[in-house]
Amino acid sequence: MQKFEPFLIWGGCIVFYLVIFVIWILLAVWVYKDAKKRGENAVLWLLVVLLTGIIGLIIYLLVRPKEKAPPPPPPPA
Amino acid sequence: MDIFYLLNSPFCHQMSSRSFFIAGFKMPLCARCTAIHIGLLLGYLFHLLFMRKENQCICLLSLILFNVPLAIDGITQLYGLRESTNEIRLLTGTLSGLSFGLVIAYVIEAFNNEHKDLKLELFNTTLMKRQAHVAISSEILAYLIIYVGVLSNSLLYLIYISLYLTISSFLHNIIVPIYIMVAMIKCIKT
Numbered sequence: 437m438q439k440f441e442p443f444l445i446w447g448g449c450i451v452f453y454l455v456i457f458v459i460w461i462l463l464a465v466w467v468y469k470d471a472k473k474r475g476e477n478a479v480l481w482l483l484v485v486l487l488t489g490i491i492g493l494i495i496y497l498l499v500r501p502k503e504k505a506p507p508p509p510p511p512p513a
Numbered sequence: 514m515d516i517f518y519l520l521n522s523p524f525c526h527q528m529s530s531r532s533f534f535i536a537g538f539k540m541p542l543c544a545r546c547t548a549i550h551i552g553l554l555l556g557y558l559f560h561l562l563f564m565r566k567e568n569q570c571i572c573l574l575s576l577i578l579f580n581v582p583l584a585i586d587g588i589t590q591l592y593g594l595r596e597s598t599n600e601i602r603l604l605t606g607t608l609s610g611l612s613f614g615l616v617i618a619y620v621i622e623a624f625n626n627e628h629k630d631l632k633l634e635l636f637n638t639t640l641m642k643r644q645a646h647v648a649i650s651s652e653i654l655a656y657l658i659i660y661v662g663v664l665s666n667s668l669l670y671l672i673y674i675s676l677y678l679t680i681s682s683f684l685h686n687i688i689v690p691i692y693i694m695v696a697m698i699k700c701i702k703t
Contacts, residue, residue: 477561479621483689484557487681489673499562 460489467496474501517541517675524682533599535662535671542678544599545583548606550681551658555607555651556614560622564615564643570632571619572640579612579648607655608648615644617689624696 464485471478485492518527521541531543540547583605590597634640662670 477618477622477625479625480557480561480618483621483684484554484561486684487554487677489676495558 460486463489463493467493470500471496474503476500514538514541514671514675517679520679521682524686531599531602533659533663535674536666536668538668538671540671540678541675542682544602545587545606546682547659547678548603548655549610549613550678550685551655552607552610552612552651553614553617553681553685554677555654556611556616557618559611559647559651560615560618563647570634570637570640571616572637572644573633573635575641575644576612576616579608579644583609603655603659604652607652611648611651615647617693620693621696624693624700 464482467485468478468482471481481492481496485496488495518539518541521527525542525546527539527541527543529539531545532539533544533547534540542550586597586601586605589595658674662674
């Protein structure tokens, strides 16, 4: 067991960082899609969330505009 | 921390005497580069939060003026006239990064919105006044961001800001220039 200890520690670290990395990217992609839907500047929000991670997400959730209501159905002819 | 130093070594000299230390560890970029990257982020945020809806044009003169302190600081130090301090590097770097951040944010906005044209104005008093306010607040924010870390000596803060600086240096040295060049070529073609 002692022989494998360094591998276990390193493996644990790498898995931990990979999980954080994947969550980080997914957050940024979600913000990109959401900003595009709401007519914000999606690329810039993607940049901000990629850079700052969870803090950028909090700022985005605080300032994002309300979702536009879906357009009313066309009147029956 | 070694991996952060390694990843950032292509972009910065990383001299110990010109860097901030948090919890006994050197930050992965020098004081001036750190300040420029923080300024870029603040430029994006100010553009997104306050300047996006109202201003359709950008004032060239104040953005040039923002870069003058950094140039004076760098050139006088380069020729050995005086030695700068980390505080001066922080303040001048933030101002320069802020101007680039505002320009990049504006250019990306113009590329993604076909109804908007890039409008450059050399001199516009209201815009200059607004940009001066943005500059002062971003200076205060950048000073707080750095000195909260330096005084708190928190290892978590160091790792977070190192992660930010690493991602930022890769994005702004490689990906953002390529993106802007591709977008410009597309614009010229159409």
